[in-house]
Each structure stands twice: as C-alpha cells, then as structure tokens.
Amino acid sequence: xxxxxxxxxxxxxxxxxxxxxxxxxxxxxxxxxxxxxxxxxxxxxxxxxxxxxxxxxxxxxxxxxxxxxxxxxxxxxxxxxxxxxxxxxxxxxxxxxxxxxxxxxxxxxxxxxxxxxxxxxxxxxxxxxxxxxxxxxxxxxxxxxxxxxxxxxxxxxxxxxxxxxxxxxxxxxxxxxxxxxxxxxxxxxxxxxxxxxxxxxxxxxxxxxxxxxxxxxxxxxxxxxxxxxxxxxxxxxxxxxxxxxxxxxxxxxxxxxxxxxxxxxxxxxxxxxxxxxxxxxxxxxxxxxxxxxxxxxxxxxxxxxxxxx
Numbered sequence: 001x002x003x004x005x006x007x008x009x010x011x012x013x014x015x016x017x018x019x020x021x022x023x024x025x026x027x028x029x030x031x032x033x034x035x036x037x038x039x040x041x042x043x044x045x046x047x048x049x050x051x052x053x054x055x056x057x058x059x060x061x062x063x064x065x066x067x068x069x070x071x072x073x074x075x076x077x078x079x080x081x082x083x084x085x086x087x088x089x090x091x092x093x094x095x096x097x098x099x100x101x102x103x104x105x106x107x108x109x110x111x112x113x114x115x116x117x118x119x120x121x122x123x124x125x126x127x128x129x130x131x132x133x134x135x136x137x138x139x140x141x142x143x144x145x146x147x148x149x150x151x152x153x154x155x156x157x158x159x160x161x162x163x164x165x166x167x168x169x170x171x172x173x174x175x176x177x178x179x180x181x182x183x184x185x186x187x188x189x190x191x192x193x194x195x196x197x198x199x200x201x202x203x204x205x206x207x208x209x210x211x212x213x214x215x216x217x218x219x220x221x222x223x224x225x226x227x228x229x230x231x232x233x234x235x236x237x238x239x240x241x242x243x244x245x246x247x248x249x250x251x252x253x254x255x256x257x258x259x260x261x262x263x264x265x266x267x268x269x270x271x272x273x274x275x276x277x278x279x280x281x282x283x284x285x286x287x288x289x290x291x292x293x294x295x296x297x298x299x300x301x302x303x304x305x306x307x308x309x
Contacts, residue, residue, distance in 0.1 A: 001018060001020070001035065001039050001087075002038050002039055002042045003049045004016045004018050004064060005042050005043065005046055005048060005052075006042070007087070009046060010068030011281055011283045011284055011287070012231065012284060012287060013269075013283065013287065014046075014048065014051075015024045015048045015051045015052050015053070015271075016048075016052060016053075016268075017052075017053040017054065017055055017205075017266075018052070018053075018054055018055075018089075019054065019055060019057075020054050020080065020083040020087060020089070021057070021079075022083065023057045023059070023067055024057070024058070024059065025057075025059075026057075026059060026072060026076060026279065028083075031041040031083060031086055031087070033237075035160075036086055036087060040087070040088060041088050042125075043088065045201045046260075049088055049193075051088050051090070051091075051092060051265075052078070052088075052090070052091070052170075052266075052267040053089065053090075053091040053092070053093055053205050053257075053266055053268060054083070054084050054087075054089045054091070054092050055092075055094070056076075056077060056083070056092055056093065056094035056095075057076055057080065058095070059073070059076065060073045060076050060077050060080075060094060060097070061073050061098055061112060062074065062077065062094075062096070062097045062098060062111045062114040063098055063099045063107030063108070063110050063114075063141055064097065064098070064100075064101075064107075064110065064113050065099070065101045065102040065106060066101070066250075067241075069109060070114070073097075073114070073283055074114045074117055074118065074211030075112065075128070076119060077094070077114065077118055078118055078121055078122065080094070081118060081122050081125060081127055081129065082090060082130045083123065083124075084127040085122070085125045085127050088126075089127060089166075089218075090126060090127060090128060091127070091130055091166075091204050091205050091266065092127050092128070092129050092130065092170045093130045093132050093205060094129065094131070094132060094133070094167055095132050095134055095140070095142065096108075096111055096131050096132070096134070096141040096142040096147075096148075096151060097110075097111060097130070097140075097141055098138070098139045098141065099139045099141055099251050100138070100139040101139075102261070104139075104147070107139070107141055107197070108141065108147070108150060108151055108154060109154075111151060111154075111155070112151070112154040112155050112158045113158075115129075115158065115159055116157045116159055116251075119159045119161050119164060120159075121247075125164075127164075128163070128164055128165065128166050128204055129164060129165055130165075130166045130167055130168040130204050130205060131151055131152060131165065131166075131167055131168070132147055132167075132168040132169075132170060132173075132207075133145075133148060133167070133168070133169045133170055133173050133174060133177070134170075134173050134177065134279075135172075135173050135176040135177045135191075135217075135218045135219065135220045135221070136177045136218060137176075137218040137220070138217075139198060141203050143173075143177040143178075143218075144177070145179075145193060145194050145197040145198055145234045146197060148167060148197075148198055149197045149198045152165055152166075152198065152202065155167065162242070166202045166203065166204035166205075167198060167202050167203050167204065167205075168205045168206065168207065169194070169203060169206050169207070170205065170206070170207035170209060170270070171206070171207065171208055171209055171230055171252070171253070171256065172209040172210065172211040172212075172213075172220065172221070172222050172223070172228070172230070172270075173212070174190065175211045175213070175215055175218065175229060175230050175252075176213040176215075176216070176217050176218055176219050176220060177209055177216070177218070177227045178216035180215055180252075181230045181238070181251070181253075181255075181256075182215065182229060182230055182232070182251060182252060183250060183251060183252060184250060184251065184252060184254045184255045185255075186253045187252025187254075187255035187256060188252075189252075189258060190252070191256075191262075195295055197218065200262075200309070201261070203261070203262070203265060203266060204266075205257070205265055205266045205267070205268065206262060206265065206266075206267045206268065206269045207223070207267075207268045207269075207270045208253070208256070208268065208269055208270075208271075209222040209223065209224055209225075209228075209269070209270050209271050210222070210223035210224060210225050210226065210227055210228030210229070210230045210271070211228045211229045211230050212228055212229070213229065214229050215229065222270050222272065223269055223271070223272070224271050224272060224282060224285070224286055225248070225253065225271060225286040225289045225290055226243045226244070226245075226247070226248040226251075226253075226289050227230075229250055230240070230251055230253065231242055231247065231248045231251045231253055232247025232248055232250065232251050237263065239302065243289075245289075245292070246300075248289060248293070249292075249293060253293055254293045254295075256292070257290055257291075257293050257294050258295050260296060269283055269286050269287065271283070
C-alpha cells in the first residue's frame with residue numbers, strides 16, 4: 001500500500017484514496033503488522049495522517065432487502081472500518097446502496113440498521129464513514145441531496161454518534177444526477193443548496209471529476225478535467241471539442257476549488273489514469289488544470305489528490 005502515497009508524492013499530489021483490500025472480493029487477508037507499520041511510517045513522513053481516505057468495496061449494499069446479502073455487507077463494512085482504524089485512515093467513503101426489490105424508505109431504514117450495529121461494534125473508532133453522493137440511477141440511493149440529508153439524520157438519531165458519519169460529493173455524480181455544475185454561478189447555487197439541506201460542515205471529502213454524461217443523464221462515467229460536460233470540453237453549444245482554458249475557468253470547477261470550506265478538505269482525482277501521447281501523467285495534467293483556477297487567498301495548499309485503486 002505504501003506505493004500509493006509514494007507515487008502520489010512523485011506526481012505532485014498531497015494525499016491518496018486507497019482500497020485497503022481487493023474491492024471485488026468479499027474476503028481479505030488480515031493486514032500484516034509489518035505492512036501496517038510501513039504504511040504509518042510513510043504517512044508520518046509525508047504528514048498526511050489527517051487527510052488520507054479509503055473507498056469501501058463496491059460489493060457492499062447496506063440498503064439490500066436480501067437478508068443474506070445485507071449480513072454479508074455489514075460484515076464487510078465492519079472489516080473496512082477496522083482496517084481503516086488500524087491504518088489511521090480518517091475517512092472511509094462508501095456508496096449508500098441500492099433499494100432494489102423494496103422502496104427507498106425501506107432501503108434507508110436498512111442502512112440505518114446497519115450503522116447501529118457497525119457503530120456499536122466499533123465503538124470509540126476515529127474513522128468517519130462518509131455517504132457518497134451518486135448519480136441516482138435506478139434504485140440507487142444518494143442521488144438527491146434530500147436523500148443524503150435524511151440518511152445522515154436517521155443514522156445520527158439511531159446511533160447517537162453524528163460525528164462518525166459525514167459526506168463525500170463527486171462532481172461527475174452531482175452533474176449526472178441533475179445538479180448543474182457547468183457554470184460558476186450554477187455550481188455556487190448547487191453548493192448553497194447542499195449546505196442548506198445537508199450542511200457543508202459535514203462534507204469530509206470530494207471526488208473531483210469531469211463528466212462524460214450530460215446534465216441529469218444518470219451516467220456514472222468520469223472524464224478528464226475540462227473535457228466533459230462540467231468543464232466545458234463538451235457542451236450543448238460546442239459539442240465534443242478540445243480543451244479550452246476559458247471554458248474551464250467559467251465552469252463550476254472554479255466555484256469548487258475556490259470555496260473556503262472545500263479548500264480545506266481532501267479532494268480526490270478519480271479521473272482516467274495513464275499518460276498522454278507525450279508521456280505526461282494524466283493526474284499531473286488534471287491537477288495543473290484545477291490549480292490554474294485557484295484565486296487569491298485560496299492559493300494555499302489546495303489538496304487535490306489522486307485515487308489509487
């Protein structure tokens with residue numbers, strides 16, 4: 001795992017989001033003490049102890065109405081929390097789940113039930129579990145801010161531990177869910193709406209990605225910054241075009257990187273990986289584009305990061 005922060009540092013990033021196990025498998029080997037110690041030593045060397053993140057397995061569905069799947073999901077989620085605690089990872093991001101086969105309300109009740117057990121079995125843990133906003137396709141929960149707000153309220157009320165549950169927003173997901181981030185003004189309005197309904201003070205991390213899908217498309221496909229429907233590379237007026245710094249500057253990314261609250265939290269690049277034809281890492285290119293938007297006092301460390309999956 002220590003290869004992830006080392007590579008991130010090489011790329012000019014200042015933290016990572018990792019998987020602490022294979023995200024496509026239910027079972028995982030226990031963490032070896034030597035690996036834990038090496039990871040903790042690396043975090044201390046880099047000074048990243050307060051802002052690393054992990055993403056929980058995609059197999060987990062805490063909203064499932066299937067008792068067997070729900071039990072397996074709770075058990076795996078507990079494993080995810082325990083691994084984060086051992087590795088001193090303060091933020092664990094997970095998708096709320098899908099209510100397929102039941103109703104959204106029943107799905108949210110199942111999630112709250114899961115948290116009651118999880119928080120009881122991991123009492124005193126530091127890791128904050130963050131509900132990630134989704135595109136809201138089909139029976140997937142978390143596409144609407146109202147759902148995220150209701151979920152956190154239910155979990156907080158049922159567990160009595162509101163400090164242990166937060167949010168993670170994803171710019172691609174928000175735009176595809178119907179929250180217009182294509183202009184600075186519209187993005188500022190979206191952030192204000194999220195603050196009103198959910199509270200920006202509970203936002204612990206963000207995924208910064210452009211979107212291959214149009215507004216409200218429900219398409220969860222990430223794109224390079226400035227080359228999708230958020231940053232202006234694709235628009236109703238220009239179509240799929242080349243990157244434009246002017247369009248990027250006028251987009252919602254400007255509102256996001258210059259927001260005083262968001263500037264202080266970890267921001268993860270989940271954009272496509274690899275190198276451009278000149279051999280330049282795409283993470284470096286996307287980071288440069290985002291940093292070009294930072295204004296005035298916001299030019300302090302902006303905490304743009306890459307995810308290592």
